[in-house]
Amino acid sequence: MNLYENLATQLKDxxxxxxxxxxxxxxxVRRLSAQQRVSQATVVAAYRLLESHGWLEARPQSGFFxxxxxxxxPPARTSAANDGPCAVDVTELAVRLSRNTQRKDLVxxxxxxxxxxxxxxxxxRASLNRCLRGQADxxxxxxxxxxxxxxxxxxxxxxxxxxxxxxxxxxxxTDGCQEALNLALRAVARPGDIIxxxxxxxxxxxxAIESLGMQALEIPSDPATGLSLDALILALDRWPVKAVVxxxxxxxxxxxxxxxxxxxxxxxxxxxxxxxxxxxxxxGDLVHGRERPRAIKAYDREGRVLLCSSFSKTIAPxxxxxxxxxxxxxxxxxxxxxxGTMANATLPQLAMADYLADSRYERHLLRVRRTYAxxxxxxxxxxxxxxxxxxxxxxxxxxxxxxxxxxxxxxxDTMVLHERALAAGISFTPGRLFSPQGRYxxxxxxxxxxxxxxxxxxxxxxxGGMAARR
Amino acid sequence: MNLYENLATQLKDxxxxxxxxxxxxxxxVRRLSAQQRVSQATVVAAYRLLESHGWLEARPQSGFFxxxxxxxxPPARTSAANDGPCAVDVTELAVRLSRNTQRKDLVxxxxxxxxxxxxxxxxxRASLNRCLRGQADxxxxxxxxxxxxxxxxxxxxxxxxxxxxxxxxxxxxTDGCQEALNLALRAVARPGDIIxxxxxxxxxxxxAIESLGMQALEIPSDPATGLSLDALILALDRWPVKAVVxxxxxxxxxxxxxxxxxxxxxxxxxxxxxxxxxxxxxxGDLVHGRERPRAIKAYDREGRVLLCSSFSKTIAPxxxxxxxxxxxxxxxxxxxxxxGTMANATLPQLAMADYLADSRYERHLLRVRRTYAxxxxxxxxxxxxxxxxxxxxxxxxxxxxxxxxxxxxxxxDTMVLHERALAAGISFTPGRLFSPQGRYxxxxxxxxxxxxxxxxxxxxxxxGGMAARR
Numbered sequence: 034m035n036l037y038e039n040l041a042t043q044l045k046d047x048x049x050x051x052x053x054x055x056x057x058x059x060x061x062v063r064r065l066s067a068q069q070r071v072s073q074a075t076v077v078a079a080y081r082l083l084e085s086h087g088w089l090e091a092r093p094q095s096g097f098f099x100x101x102x103x104x105x106x107p108p109a110r111t112s113a114a115n116d117g118p119c120a121v122d123v124t125e126l127a128v129r130l131s132r133n134t135q136r137k138d139l140v141x142x143x144x145x146x147x148x149x150x151x152x153x154x155x156x157x158r159a160s161l162n163r164c165l166r167g168q169a170d171x172x173x174x175x176x177x178x179x180x181x182x183x184x185x186x187x188x189x190x191x192x193x194x195x196x197x198x199x200x201x202x203x204x205x206x207t208d209g210c211q212e213a214l215n216l217a218l219r220a221v222a223r224p225g226d227i228i229x230x231x232x233x234x235x236x237x238x239x240x241a242i243e244s245l246g247m248q249a250l251e252i253p254s255d256p257a258t259g260l261s262l263d264a265l266i267l268a269l270d271r272w273p274v275k276a277v278v279x280x281x282x283x284x285x286x287x288x289x290x291x292x293x294x295x296x297x298x299x300x301x302x303x304x305x306x307x308x309x310x311x312x313x314x315x316x317g318d319l320v321h322g323r324e325r326p327r328a329i330k331a332y333d334r335e336g337r338v339l340l341c342s343s344f345s346k347t348i349a350p351x352x353x354x355x356x357x358x359x360x361x362x363x364x365x366x367x368x369x370x371x372x373g374t375m376a377n378a379t380l381p382q383l384a385m386a387d388y389l390a391d392s393r394y395e396r397h398l399l400r401v402r403r404t405y406a407x408x409x410x411x412x413x414x415x416x417x418x419x420x421x422x423x424x425x426x427x428x429x430x431x432x433x434x435x436x437x438x439x440x441x442x443x444x445x446d447t448m449v450l451h452e453r454a455l456a457a458g459i460s461f462t463p464g465r466l467f468s469p470q471g472r473y474x475x476x477x478x479x480x481x482x483x484x485x486x487x488x489x490x491x492x493x494x495x496x497g498g499m500a501a502r503r
Numbered sequence: 504m505n506l507y508e509n510l511a512t513q514l515k516d517x518x519x520x521x522x523x524x525x526x527x528x529x530x531x532v533r534r535l536s537a538q539q540r541v542s543q544a545t546v547v548a549a550y551r552l553l554e555s556h557g558w559l560e561a562r563p564q565s566g567f568f569x570x571x572x573x574x575x576x577p578p579a580r581t582s583a584a585n586d587g588p589c590a591v592d593v594t595e596l597a598v599r600l601s602r603n604t605q606r607k608d609l610v611x612x613x614x615x616x617x618x619x620x621x622x623x624x625x626x627x628r629a630s631l632n633r634c635l636r637g638q639a640d641x642x643x644x645x646x647x648x649x650x651x652x653x654x655x656x657x658x659x660x661x662x663x664x665x666x667x668x669x670x671x672x673x674x675x676x677t678d679g680c681q682e683a684l685n686l687a688l689r690a691v692a693r694p695g696d697i698i699x700x701x702x703x704x705x706x707x708x709x710x711a712i713e714s715l716g717m718q719a720l721e722i723p724s725d726p727a728t729g730l731s732l733d734a735l736i737l738a739l740d741r742w743p744v745k746a747v748v749x750x751x752x753x754x755x756x757x758x759x760x761x762x763x764x765x766x767x768x769x770x771x772x773x774x775x776x777x778x779x780x781x782x783x784x785x786x787g788d789l790v791h792g793r794e795r796p797r798a799i800k801a802y803d804r805e806g807r808v809l810l811c812s813s814f815s816k817t818i819a820p821x822x823x824x825x826x827x828x829x830x831x832x833x834x835x836x837x838x839x840x841x842x843g844t845m846a847n848a849t850l851p852q853l854a855m856a857d858y859l860a861d862s863r864y865e866r867h868l869l870r871v872r873r874t875y876a877x878x879x880x881x882x883x884x885x886x887x888x889x890x891x892x893x894x895x896x897x898x899x900x901x902x903x904x905x906x907x908x909x910x911x912x913x914x915x916d917t918m919v920l921h922e923r924a925l926a927a928g929i930s931f932t933p934g935r936l937f938s939p940q941g942r943y944x945x946x947x948x949x950x951x952x953x954x955x956x957x958x959x960x961x962x963x964x965x966x967g968g969m970a971a972r973r
Binding site: 043046047050051052053060065067068069070125127128131132135146149152154157158161162165170171172173174175176177178186189190193194196198199200201202203208209211212215219223224237240241244246324345349350351352353364367368369371372373374375376377378379380381 | 513516517520521522523530535537538539540595597598601602605616619622624627628631632635640641642643644645646647648656659660663664666668669670671672673678679681682685689693694707710711714716794815819820821822823834837838839841842843844845846847848849850851
């Protein structure tokens with residue numbers, strides 16, 4: 034190929050890949066000549082060639098515009114967001130489920146993402162606007178670890194609600210709870226180390242453990258009371274466990290709530306063995322009742338609990354504002370945050386701090402707590418009505434996810450059910466994602482974080498019917 | 504201690520730590536009673552005790568307000584941002600230097616952070632406002648990997664400037680270039696693996712390598728032409744190098760620019776050995792001349808180059824918008840991004856995409872390129888004037904950092920010089936930070952990313968004088 038054919042091929046690829054969609058202007062002859070360091074004559078020759086093949090349209094006085102020749106296939110797109118049967122890869126599936134939450138054509142019980150109606154978006158926008166006006170250039174500068182003090186102060190004050198007595202300097206801001214969990218794991222353990230975690234457990238945590246080269250040791254848990262301490266003690270006696278990870282309040286996926294007495298006992302028994310506890314309390318603010326449960330951190334006397342949380346389930350997932358209270362690992366966590374992502378985006382932190390400065394968040398919580406309780410009750414009723422008899426569910430006292438066990442005798446694998454449901458426009462999370470061993474093939478997690486209507490009710494009826502047919 | 508004394512101690516700690524600064528209202532008796540699950544009488548007793556000790560002030564009809572008793576020491580603050588001599592820890596120093604950029608009392612040649620005057624903040628704010636108006640709730644949702652398509656499209660189009668032909672699906676958005684580098688390292692290497700990197704090299708990359716349990720192998724580089732390919736080949740013959748990392752254009756700290764012929768040769772020789780190349784091109788857009796240099800990625804035929812970059816040096820560090828073009832490691836990188844930080848903040852991506860949609864960025868670049876070239880020329884002139892004779896500097900053709908070598912015969916350790924300079928209100932980056940072996944004790948990096956005035960000129964005179972006195 035000579036020079037202008039080469040250039041034409043490159044540009045054709047750019048049009049085919051969507052870099053220049055049909056109807057968009059491509060670079061001027063002068064610009065492309067400068068970019069590519071070829072003569073303008075070469076660019077003109079390439080453009081004329083593409084025009085003759087139907088990839089460009091010349092418009093007098095305006096330049097060249099991308100088009101697709103009638104015979105060309107439509108531009109290729111990322112296939113990950115599309116569906117249909119495929120080889121099942123748990124991590125791939127997790128990402129796909131997450132993306133599916135944004136598909137309007139699905140009834141999404143899949144990812145644990147609140148519907149926009151359940152987020153205080155208007156108030157938050159007002160806060161962001163106030164920050165933009167008041168601190169014009171603040172958003173541009175790096176917000177190095179530990180992050181914006183105004184926000185850390187708000188988080189410190191709210192921590193009293195969960196029985197923790199913190200100052201702003203006890204807190205490091207992170208890109209959501211997921212980064213907080215990663216930082217905690219990296220601060221206390223090394224590749225190869227064993228991490229004890231309740232089962233079933235949030236797949237994001239399981240995958241973080243795996244991606245760091247650590248090993249997850251599954252500890253039985255109760256759908257009502259969470260991690261079994263007796264089982265944990267047996268495991269600690271048998272294995273060199275480096276750290277324990279647990280969702281103390283309204284765990285994901287079962288919604289379990291660890292009683293205060295167990296929290297105190299867990300903190301004490303790990304302190305006695307000098308084992309750090311990574312506590313994920315992302316759902317604690319979504320208690321259905323009046324009293325926000327305590328964090329295990331409230332019983333931590335020596336800084337051995339690394340408390341991780343975020344506002345992603347309560348205020349705005351897209352702001353990526355989470356935090357960690359790293360206790361005695363503060364310096365290690367700050368350093369890992371710095372070398373890992375350097376800083377959090379500044380404006381989202383400032384907007385969040387402004388939003389938290391008055392009682393708006395409390396009022397918002399009162400509203401959504403009741404809504405999620407109602408939704409879960411409706412979901413449980415619908416499951417009783419539509420799902421195969423013998424189906425069991427968890428009974429969460431907070432949060433918005435429900436754990437559903439189909440009768441084992443049915444022999445239904447919810448991975449298979451998931452593919453069928455997707456074809457019918459319904460998504461959920463198959464149970465196997467919640468176990469590194471691939472347990473819970475007969476289980477599924479349903480999120481009840483969208484407004485309840487006949488479409489939702491109908492989708493549960495369809496899903497229940499499918500669940501009965503192997 | 505009984506219950507109310509206990510409560511009083513907790514609250515006193517909260518006031519002392521700054522959770523409630525003097526003059527701030529503390530929780531009402533009713534609220535604290537609910538939070539702490541104690542009777543209102545207990546709270547009242549605790550508050551009266553604190554009042555009697557001077558930690559609270561009761562204001563009729565308003566409640567209780569925090570104060571500090573006259574005899575109490577002022578509240579403790581994070582000391583990391585303060586200075587004075589301390590045991591030298593390279594990672595700690597790097598974080599401290601970064602924070603120092605935000606101290607108005609310093610003349611900061613330290614961190615490579617552009618002055619706000621050199622960032623297009625007004626235009627960017629306009630873009631953010633437009634996004635807030637136009638896509639009211641967009642900012643709230645998760646932006647799962649690979650990130651916002653509108654932004655990836657803009658980045659794909661601009662990539663042609665550096666000779667790369669990309670589609671939006673070739674790109675994964677990251678939390679700045681630092682996360683991109685981490686993802687690239689994790690995708691291609693494991694703990695224990697050897698990573699070849701030019702020396703001197705950006706400390707953020709060196710620390711990322713170290714924090715991931717990998718080993719950095721220093722390859723000699725030239726302040727003008729960058730990584731020595733001959734030295735690299737010798738190293739590859741000798742060591743089982745798993746990946747190579749290099750800043751191709753206007754490296755940090757020397758400002759070196761790899762010639763096109765070397766870029767082509769490097770891509771080819773690594774492809775022949777099946778070794779991935781991690782290319783950091785964060786400074787490429789800041790070329791001083793007219794022609795934006797190519798990325799090594801432009802010579803990559805088989806997807807073996809992982810190109811990392813961001814807008815942190817050109818548009819807004821605080822937006823945390825970076826990206827990676829991971830080539831054949833796309834799936835691994837998307838997965839690691841998901842399990843590491845889950846998603847980037849949404850609004851900063853949308854605002855950046857809007858800002859990049861017209862020619863504002865090009866006009867901005869024309870402006871700052873000239874400014875940085877001018878500033879570096881002034882800085883070199885000042886060094887000739889004020890620094891000890893025999894001092895040498897790099898001669899960058901882009902970016903805004905200068906590498907300075909003091910005459911070795913002086914015997915000056917720039918770590919020591921740094922502490923003295925800080926005491927005089929001047930910061931820079933000591934050379935040792937740029938080597939895992941602690942080389943370059945006689946070197947320093949100066950950033951010329953602030954408006955030039957007599958204060959800056961004066962600070963260089965002071966620094967030059969200090970450098971001469973051992």
